[in-house]
Amino acid sequence: MSTLMAAAPGAPVVELDLAELRDDPYPAYAELRRTAPLAWVPSVGRHLLTRYEDIVRAEKLPEVFSSREEGSLLLRTVGPNLLREDDPEHRRLRAAAEPPTRPRQVRDLWAGTFERNAHDLLDRIAGRGEGDLIGDFAEPLAAANLAVVLGLRNASADDISDWSRAMMAANGNYADDPDIWLRAEQATRAIEDAVAEMAEAARREPDGSVISSMVHAADPVELTEIQNNIKVIIGGGVNEPRDVFGVGAQALLRRPDVRDRVVADAGLWKRVFEETARWISPIGIYPRQLTQDYEIAGVALPAGSRVALVIASGNRDESVFERADEFDIDRPHRPHLAFGGGPHFCMGAWVARHEVSALAWPLVFSRLKGLRLVEGADDRMEGWVFRGLTSLNVTWQA
């Protein structure tokens, strides 16, 4: 299969500015859905597929829309890994890594530590009366929880955060900035060392973590494979729970009526979680490459074509979600695409659901009394490959 780095014949070409996408991709996506649901975007080097139904169709055809993308930024950043493999290779790695992320394991093995981690962070800031819920809480919480699930007892939450940020920047480095590549290389070398040490420890004494699960997998997994896949998980495992937490918390603080209902009825946190993930997909886009000629959204794509499934756009498709740009926990239920679909359905979904909707939000809203947004704070939503709040400045009664 050769990689086609150009527009398919017949595909509309649409120029999109990367800085504008980073600022707010949704107006551009709405226009694409309306006028060019499969469009070649030169600055991205891919065809963007933007309508819900087309994305779902592509996700359900992994034999056509392959995850093995040549020239992938993720492959360059972390090396071969399960996200850029198809079954059966993907299945082998996923089966080795997945057991510690299943919901019962999350509840029985990790929930207690997650709760302690959240309380520890809140203890640290509660007396202050003000803070940034991203930098002071959501990011260190996601990183500390991730270290536990992965089995990286030799890494601090700050290490995990720094590594994640460096790799995520490289992953979205469509502008090919050399400093971003350098920082990512330093991070991935540090992860390799940390994983090698803990894999050796888990070989002697299994601890239920992802590293331990991969070390003891029935279908053997090499150390390099463990290292590369832990890198991928560190990449997504911090920013996704952090961003869902931040975006959802901000949405509730802007809508006291909704916040009051949710605080009074804990069963609603699940809805806040799913609606937040739909409204602002922390991962907005992922790449696929065609293994054969295939027609989608009215365009005949030749084998080798590069396509990006824009799940952030699918999640705002008005034909599926009425008033799709609004945050509304009462909307009629339709499945969102934020966790992806098919064999690559997000492995961390159950971990994120528990740590954010069962623990982080309820604890923050119950412990920080009188929580409110700081008026005039420069809390920006940023990103299109990955999207979330840069900060969330709040005050409360100390």
Place this chain on the structure above:
Amino acid sequence: MPIVIFELPDGTQRKVTADSGTVLMQAAVSNGVDGIVAECGGNASCATCHVYVDERHGELVGPPNDVEDEMLDFTAAERRPTSRLSCQVQVSDALDGLVVHIPEEQV
């Protein structure tokens, strides 16, 4: 090829032909049966293809496997003794006439 019947929460029924050797979820999805989401495409990791096997047919279908049993504790709609993930139910000629009920919610 066996015919299986998906009963929707409002009581309407969809009769579909299922291919032996596939799984029940595929029969639902390829025939556009509403209410079977199947986000993970059949890998028992999302719990969104939950069905209640009709009580008359419980023995025909059998119990869930270990991974499925775990996921069934976390379905959006309540778990019942006859709950299965349709992606883990192998279709065979023995299932001809099977009735399964689709719950109100999947996510």
